[in-house]
Structures are given as C-alpha cells and as structure tokens.
Amino acid sequence: MTTTAPRGGTPDSACYDVSSVFLGGPFMGLVDSESGRMSDRDCLPFAVLIEHFERQGLHVYNAHRREAWGAEVMPPDECTALDQKEIEKADVFVAIPGIPPSPGTHIEMGWASAFGKPIVLLLEEGKDEEYGFLVRGLRAVATVEYVRCTDIAAALPEVDAAIRRAVERLRTAA
Numbered sequence: 001m002t003t004t005a006p007r008g009g010t011p012d013s014a015c016y017d018v019s020s021v022f023l024g025g026p027f028m029g030l031v032d033s034e035s036g037r038m039s040d041r042d043c044l045p046f047a048v049l050i051e052h053f054e055r056q057g058l059h060v061y062n063a064h065r066r067e068a069w070g071a072e073v074m075p076p077d078e079c080t081a082l083d084q085k086e087i088e089k090a091d092v093f094v095a096i097p098g099i100p101p102s103p104g105t106h107i108e109m110g111w112a113s114a115f116g117k118p119i120v121l122l123l124e125e126g127k128d129e130e131y132g133f134l135v136r137g138l139r140a141v142a143t144v145e146y147v148r149c150t151d152i153a154a155a156l157p158e159v160d161a162a163i164r165r166a167v168e169r170l171r172t173a174a
C-alpha cells in the first residue's frame with residue numbers, strides 16, 4: 001500500500017465520538033534485516049494515520065511507533081499482553097491486514113471482534129481476493145467497515161467516514 005506525504009494544514013473536523021484508537025498492521029515482515037527497522041516508505045502509512053488521529057485529539061495505541069519502527073522490538077510475551085490490553089481499552093480498532101498477511105494483525109483482528117470493538121480495515125484497492133475469507137467475512141460476526149485504497153493519505157476522509165459509520169452502527173445496535 002503506497003502513501004503520499006501528509007498534506008498538513010489545519011486540523012480536520014472528523015467529529016469522532018471516540019477518544020482512542022488502536023492502529024495495527026504488518027510489522028516484522030517489514031523490518032529490514034540490515035537496518036533493523038522499517039523503511040521510511042513502509043512507516044509512512046502508519047505515520048500518516050497516527051498524525052491524522054492525534055491531530056483530532058485521539059489517543060493512538062500503535063506498536064510500530066512504540067517499538068521504534070523495529071529498532072526496539074519488545075519480547076513476544078510483553079508485546080502480546082500489551083497489545084491485547086490496549087485493544088481492549090481502545091474505542092476503535094483500525095488495521096491494515098496486509099498483503100502478504102500480517103500474522104500478528106490477524107490475531108489482533110480476532111481480539112478486536114471478540115471484544116466487540118468497532119473495526120475499520122484498510123484493504124488494498126482491487127485486491128479483495130487476496131485477503132483471507134475470515135477477513136472478508138469478519139463483517140458477518142463483528143461491526144466492520146472496509147476502506148479500499150491505494151494511498152492512505154488520500155483516503156483519510158474515507159477512513160474518518162468509516163470510523164463514524166462503525167461507531168454509529170455499534171451504538172444503534174446496543
């Protein structure tokens with residue numbers, strides 16, 4: 001998934017009625033064995049989303065930033081327990097399942113749905129068939145909105161709208 005540089009400017013008024021978001025997505029598969037961290041290009045979608053959410057006052061839980069983009073990776077027991085706790089605490093779960101699939105993100109999608117969180121999944125445009133059946137079918141058992149895009153920065157308004165829809169659907173179903 002490509003991403004153009006963030007556009008900056010004044011804060012958007014996404015009007016989320018939530019205060020925190022957990023952002024998941026491919027990690028270890030993107031850590032370069034030589035540099036020991038993700039490339040700037042691979043960091044960009046996460047950096048753009050984090051900046052966008054924080055500009056609107058949301059608390060963002062994100063392991064990529066927490067673990068310095070691969071330079072300060074936590075031991076498995078530690079990051080697993082922490083991620084599960086943070087997903088439980090977060091008001092919304094947003095994730096990039098990844099092509100190829102990110103194993104950790106798939107576990108996190110399972111947790112988020114089991115916790116009954118509103119979920120927004122960012123899929124690569126035109127590649128639905130490459131995602132697992134249980135990713136495409138997660139909407140049958142959880143409150144999931146899918147955003148299909150090639151450029152995360154350009155899709156931010158759609159991400160905002162998807163979050164609002166997921167939150168609203170969950171609220172009206174309660």
Ligand code: 5HM
Pocket residue numbers: 023024025026027028029062063064067073074079080083102103104105108
């Ligand atoms: O399997 P993969 O590394 O792609 O899993 C990524 C997801 O697992 C991320 O959403 C992140 O929240 C979590 N994770 C983490 O928190 C994964 C790893 C390494 O697998 C890590 N910390 N060190």
